[in-house]
Amino acid sequence: MRRSRTDEFDRFVAARWAALFHMARLLTGGDRHRAEDLMQEALIKLWFAWPRVSEQAPEAYARRVLARAAARSARRRWWGEHPVDPLPDQPGPADATAAVDERTGLEAALALLPARQRAAVVLRYYMDLPEGQVAEVLRCPVGTARSLTTRGVARLRQLLTEAVDPVV
Numbered sequence: 001m002r003r004s005r006t007d008e009f010d011r012f013v014a015a016r017w018a019a020l021f022h023m024a025r026l027l028t029g030g031d032r033h034r035a036e037d038l039m040q041e042a043l044i045k046l047w048f049a050w051p052r053v054s055e056q057a058p059e060a061y062a063r064r065v066l067a068r069a070a071a072r073s074a075r076r077r078w079w080g081e082h083p084v085d086p087l088p089d090q091p092g093p094a095d096a097t098a099a100v101d102e103r104t105g106l107e108a109a110l111a112l113l114p115a116r117q118r119a120a121v122v123l124r125y126y127m128d129l130p131e132g133q134v135a136e137v138l139r140c141p142v143g144t145a146r147s148l149t150t151r152g153v154a155r156l157r158q159l160l161t162e163a164v165d166p167v168v
Contacts, residue, residue: 009050012058013043020062026122027070029111030104034073042066063127064137067119071138109159117152124149 020042024035042065046058053061110118116138123134124145135145 005050005054008054009047012054016059016062020059020066023063023122023127024066024070026107026110026126027066027119028073029118030107031111038066038069038073041069060133063123063129067123067137068139071115071119105160105163106156109156109163112159113152113155117148117155120145120148121152121156125153 017039021035021039024038024042025032028034028038042062045065046053046062049061050058110121113121119138120134123129123137124131129137131142131146131149134149135142138145138148140148
């Protein structure tokens with residue numbers, strides 16, 4: 001019995017790791033190391049809740065844990081060490097650079113949003129959750145989730161427009 005639980009959990013993690021990790025990266029503003037910490041915390045909590053959630057909605061539970069953990073970590077005063085110098089970019093294929101630049105710009109703009117707005121935007125538009133589920137994950141009324149999403153998208157547009165057309 002215990003072995004089948006482990007096998008089910010392993011299959012779920014193998015199948016959904018990439019999507020959950022990408023969500024964690026978006027929630028942390030592109031910080032891969034913090035995203036890995038979030039994933040570790042989420043998977044530990046999912047493991048202990050697995051008998052209860054495996055038959056219902058394990059991915060929804062994992063998303064909820066990720067969003068809440070990201071909000072908690074955003075409230076902390078100290079997140080660990082911060083590198084002083086940026087790492088040099090590695091050259092990639094010439095045809096993919098525009099897409100990478102666009103994605104990098106979007107992730108940088110997401111990182112500038114407040115944590116709850118970032119979570120609302122990621123849950124609504126990256127995870128494609130309806131407003132009701134976004135509100136449930138964020139533990140707020142639907143109107144508040146809608147407001148967070150609207151303000152987050154408006155701020156993203158402003159940040160991305162400023163990045164394209166810098167005022168001199």
